[in-house]
Amino acid sequence: MKTNHRIHLCLAKMSDTGMEQKYIQEAFDSNWVAPLGPNVDAFEEALARHFDRSGMKGNGAEKSHSIEGDFSTPLRFARNDVYVAAVSSCTAAIHLALLLLGVGKDDEVLCQSFSFCASSNPVVYCGAKPVFIDSEEETWNMSPELLETAIKDRIAKTGRKPKAIIVVDLYGMPAKWDEITAVSRKYDIPVIEDAANALGSYYKGKPCGTFGDLATLSFNGNKIITTSGGGALVCKDLETKKRAIFLATQAKEPYLHYEHETIGYNYRMSNISAGIGRGQMTVLDKHIAHHKHVHQLYTELLGDIVKGNFNNDFDSNFWLTTILFKQPLDTEVFCLDLDKSGIEARPLWKPMHLQPVYKDAPAYTNGISEKLYKTGICLPSGPWVTDEDVRYIVETIHTLYTQNSQL
Numbered sequence: 001m002k003t004n005h006r007i008h009l010c011l012a013k014m015s016d017t018g019m020e021q022k023y024i025q026e027a028f029d030s031n032w033v034a035p036l037g038p039n040v041d042a043f044e045e046a047l048a049r050h051f052d053r054s055g056m057k058g059n060g061a062e063k064s065h066s067i068e069g070d071f072s073t074p075l076r077f078a079r080n081d082v083y084v085a086a087v088s089s090c091t092a093a094i095h096l097a098l099l100l101l102g103v104g105k106d107d108e109v110l111c112q113s114f115s116f117c118a119s120s121n122p123v124v125y126c127g128a129k130p131v132f133i134d135s136e137e138e139t140w141n142m143s144p145e146l147l148e149t150a151i152k153d154r155i156a157k158t159g160r161k162p163k164a165i166i167v168v169d170l171y172g173m174p175a176k177w178d179e180i181t182a183v184s185r186k187y188d189i190p191v192i193e194d195a196a197n198a199l200g201s202y203y204k205g206k207p208c209g210t211f212g213d214l215a216t217l218s219f220n221g222n223k224i225i226t227t228s229g230g231g232a233l234v235c236k237d238l239e240t241k242k243r244a245i246f247l248a249t250q251a252k253e254p255y256l257h258y259e260h261e262t263i264g265y266n267y268r269m270s271n272i273s274a275g276i277g278r279g280q281m282t283v284l285d286k287h288i289a290h291h292k293h294v295h296q297l298y299t300e301l302l303g304d305i306v307k308g309n310f311n312n313d314f315d316s317n318f319w320l321t322t323i324l325f326k327q328p329l330d331t332e333v334f335c336l337d338l339d340k341s342g343i344e345a346r347p348l349w350k351p352m353h354l355q356p357v358y359k360d361a362p363a364y365t366n367g368i369s370e371k372l373y374k375t376g377i378c379l380p381s382g383p384w385v386t387d388e389d390v391r392y393i394v395e396t397i398h399t400l401y402t403q404n405s406q407l
């Protein structure tokens with residue numbers, strides 16, 4: 001059966017109750033049309049409470065992610081000690097995280113190679129050097145073993161410890177946090193958790209976005225919730241959040257005239273975007289449930305080529321469902337063929353250590369991310385994707401694939 005609409009990977013979907021428009025209207029009515037204001041404060045608070053309350057998951061005290069209004073408990077009692085700064089993008093948040101950790105010229109930062117370029121590009125913005133680490137097979141995120149190998153080797157080669165580690169919860173799948181944390185603690189190197197894809201994912205009952213010393217989120221139009229474009233930095237104390245906001249608002253010293261002792265950035269989130277974010281927080285639970293449902297349906301219809309579904313320790317939000325073909329094929333051509341049938345699909349990330357722009361960067365590899373890139377694609381998974389869409393996508397995949405070989 002042919003659908004008469006294009007099926008996107010993950011398209012933004014506003015709440016049925018129109019909460020986003022309500023908060024935008026409030027901003028217009030009160031003339032808070034600026035990169036600060038009540039929506040920014042409330043969105044940050046709602047996110048902090050998401051982490052606070054989701055920290056109780058698995059202890060029999062689960063509460064909703066969809067938090068509005070009840071801010072009666074002071075944040076300093078937050079279980080996870082989470083302080084959120086809303087910014088213009090996840091890329092900006094990663095840049096701020098690096099600055100807060102003191103990353104500067106010629107420092108080395110260990111980065112997950114299998115990711116979007118935004119995980120590592122901010123390292124270059126700081127004048128520092130990314131060193132890429134390959135993935136492990138289970139979660140596709142940074143291999144803890146290779147991480148330790150790389151740390152030892154960088155110390156031997158440069159005489160200095162890498163300044164930070166950037167680990168990603170890619171496609172929503174939590175990284176192996178116990179092992180990564182053990183290595184980072186052993187060598188006393190701070191971790192930035194790039195949780196751009198992983199709002200609403202959990203590792204051993206603890207929410208993604210709370211594992212790094214600092215963590216980052218994305219609210220781009222294609223994420224599990226959106227602010228049209230935007231991001232957040234998740235901090236563990238209020239001082240760090242204040243410093244992040246200082247850097248994100250041009251590093252203005254506290255004088256009436258503009259005084260600057262530090263280079264600052266224009267990275268704050270607008271009160272209009274934050275209004276969308278506030279409204280989207282009311283549908284976060286619903287979106288997560290939908291992504292998981294879509295993933296489950298793909299699994300039922302496609303079998304074990306669908307990635308995921310392992311034990312409860314790795315509770316992914318399945319931002320995007322990904323599949324690995326058993327026989328190698330040209331994933332680029334396959335996605336173009338799907339496109340002709342109205343289906344947006346994309347090859348898995350091309351690892352950063354294979355990107356021309358990073359050809360001179362050191363890399364510690366095991367072949368896993370390269371193999372994933374050559375054999376996998378991601379499938380439409382967002383809130384607009386219906387069961388009928390999934391059946392049509394699976395049917396089309398089968399037809400295209402059997403033209404070449406067997407699934």
Ligand SMILES: Cc1ncc(COP(=O)(O)O)c(C=O)c1O
Pocket residue numbers: 088089090091092115116118119168170194196197217218219220230231
């Ligand atoms: C893993 C990862 N990190 C960072 C980003 C960048 O997010 P933003 O577009 O909000 O800067 C993305 C965007 O897709 C991403 O997938």
